[in-house]
Amino acid sequence: MSEFINTKNNKQNTQNKTQKEEIKPIFNIKDKYNLWKESIHSFFQKSSRSYVVERKKLTHNKSEINYNSMENIPFDNIPDDAISLVLYDSYKSNASEFNQSNFVKLSSCEKTCPNNGIFDKSELDMLLSMKSSKNKECPLCKNKFDMFKEETTPPYGKLNISLQRQRSCSFYRLEFHMNSGMQDGRRYGGRSQTAYIPYSSDCEESDLALWLMIQAWVNGRLFTIGVSVTHGGFGIVFSGIHMKTNTRGGLNCHGYGRVPLNDLRNSVLPNLISECNSVDIFTPEQLDDFFENDPKLINALLKNVY
Numbered sequence: 429m430s431e432f433i434n435t436k437n438n439k440q441n442t443q444n445k446t447q448k449e450e451i452k453p454i455f456n457i458k459d460k461y462n463l464w465k466e467s468i469h470s471f472f473q474k475s476s477r478s479y480v481v482e483r484k485k486l487t488h489n490k491s492e493i494n495y496n497s498m499e500n501i502p503f504d505n506i507p508d509d510a511i512s513l514v515l516y517d518s519y520k521s522n523a524s525e526f527n528q529s530n531f532v533k534l535s536s537c538e539k540t541c542p543n544n545g546i547f548d549k550s551e552l553d554m555l556l557s558m559k560s561s562k563n564k565e566c567p568l569c570k571n572k573f574d575m576f577k578e579e580t581t582p583p584y585g586k587l588n589i590s591l592q593r594q595r596s597c598s599f600y601r602l603e604f605h606m607n608s609g610m611q612d613g614r615r616y617g618g619r620s621q622t623a624y625i626p627y628s629s630d631c632e633e634s635d636l637a638l639w640l641m642i643q644a645w646v647n648g649r650l651f652t653i654g655v656s657v658t659h660g661g662f663g664i665v666f667s668g669i670h671m672k673t674n675t676r677g678g679l680n681c682h683g684y685g686r687v688p689l690n691d692l693r694n695s696v697l698p699n700l701i702s703e704c705n706s707v708d709i710f711t712p713e714q715l716d717d718f719f720e721n722d723p724k725l726i727n728a729l730l731k732n733v734y
């Protein structure tokens with residue numbers, strides 16, 4: 429299993445056991461996946477257009493504090509003089525109002541704060557949602573919060589998915605159109621790339637492979653900016669997840685053999701799953717299993733799901 433999940437797992441386990449569960453009762457990626465499958469099938473039944481998945485640069489930080497800098501604190505452990513950001517009076521003297529609240533301690537101002545970095549989580553969320561708190565700092569000690577950064581990396585662009593119907597075997601045709609840009613002061617050109625997944629309406633593996641490719645695309649795991657190993661130029665290059673760029677030619681030549689659906693089932697999909705897993709992209713079944721084993725993983729699991 430991926431390192432990402434393991435680290436999260438350990439962190440969560442060391443967290444305070446008294447924390448309130450903020451877990452929605454229904455976590456079922458398989459259901460979400462099945463709905464997506466229906467929608468994409470009906471899209472291609474009704475339309476000959478492409479199904480577009482755009483990948484954009486995210487320029488804003490999320491208005492959320494990095495949860496690695498946040499620890500849950502039971503009400504009983506709150507210092508008597510810690511004050512509410514709303515009432516400007518101590519939490520303890522308003523126990524009836526606050527004893528059901530979620531309290532957190534922020535490592536970013538634990539040492540400098542008159543509150544020792546302790547806040548009612550809902551008050552903190554309210555503060556962060558206000559436009560005026562642009563610099564995201566603690567109103568009591570003026571230390572900057574450790575904000576959660578949404579870090580997207582180029583390339584950006586569009587993935588156009590179409591269904592290429594052929595008599596012998598149909599294919600999902602994935603056309604990536606990626607924009608030029610700048611990275612580390614160096615300019616790189618745009619790039620288009622096509623990939624194919626054998627398609628049959630009753631083939632589970634076709635849809636799963638497409639779903640994984642979409643997840644990997646949205647999460648920036650298919651391409652990166654770097655020096656090409658084939659021609660040495662600086663630009664948009666593959667990022668370690670293999671894709672079949674031809675419909676024919678055989679598995680060893682970036683394509684498929686005589687029975688593409690068999691190649692998909694026996695080789696291409698198993699490889700795709702393992703390559704995806706190594707970069708924290710999981711199948712709906714894997715996600716549901718992880719959640720069942722540890723419901724506290726919910727945020728970490730949902731983070732990468734498109």
Ligand SMILES: [Zn+2]
Pocket residue numbers: 537538540541542545566567568569570571
């Ligand atoms: Zn503070």
